[in-house]
Amino acid sequence: MSDALATAVTNTNPNSCVTVQTARLCKPWHVSQQGIDFVADWEAFRAHLYDNDGAGGGGNTTIGFGHLVHMGPISGAASEAPFHAGVTIAQARQLLLQDLRDPEHIVNKKIHVPLFQYEYDALVDFVYNLRHHNDALLNLVNSGHYDRVPAKFMEYTWASGAQPSGLVKRRRSEGNLFRDGNYDSSH
Template sequence: MPDALGTAITNTNPNSCVTVHSGRLCKPWKISQQGITFIAGWEAFKPHIYDNDGAGKGGNATIGYGHLVHMGPISGAVSEAQFRNGITIAEARELLLLDLDYPEHILNRKIRVPLYQYEYDALVCFVYNLPSGNAGLLSLVNSGHYDRVPAKFLEYTMAGGVRPRGLIKRRRSEGSLFKEGNYDHSH
């Protein structure tokens, strides 16, 4: 499917062109301030390095709003040095903005249909939390079945072999944001 454009060719006359009007946006997309706040609310600010795997059983060295310091648990690695004294909320927000470049790049490259801002923000939150293994959801978005996407979020609730309640709530919230533009990130 080609990238969504502001025009379409009819199936009755290959030389005709119809202007299509939509509230959905075409590329390039950029996350909104509301989207950043939504993600920060789910990630929760942690001023010191902690181990996180999404299920609370150890995992990867992380700080701020889910910024990955390195794979594997806290170990005294060189990459931890700059965070030994912790970080401020402002520094965590800067790291979050840098970290959002990757999911935004993925979505701008892989999504081929127009999106509302809130739909895009929900997808950025999802890909930020699950940077790989998300092809099924992105494929459904590209199919244009926008109404089926919120339920699809709930298929991605496993972490460490269990379904953490917090992850289920997050996926429901992402689905609600995608469907209704509801930026509520309360737990």
């Protein structure tokens, strides 16, 4: 049986006590290995610097599993120097683990309701991919309307005025993960 989420005294009988239980987890949360793999699968490994964001135009300088080197296209900036020879998969995974700390912190800070591990992992992937302008989805989670969250993911499918099919698939996959615990990251 799950640990008690809370206890409360009812107003109908002052001598009664109700214990509320849930299988959802309470804080602090940490992304699971399945969650890390889910993010890595969506980001796809790139051994060398790239700046194509997938929406048809130039993006930000990136390497590995979506590690942001700097904003804007490849320019020869000093921040690119450590990556000129590229990275191995192991190095890229280490960068990913470091990069997931901020999204984990954001979700832990902004979410105030219990979550299943897979719900948390879906939110971490979402925040990793969309660092800003994610408050509406996180606020919906906090409202306790867990059933509405998968559809809300689909409101975040636009990039640079276009609706890239890869982004639509990723949001659908995040919604499925949040709803069903299905870690399917197939493109």
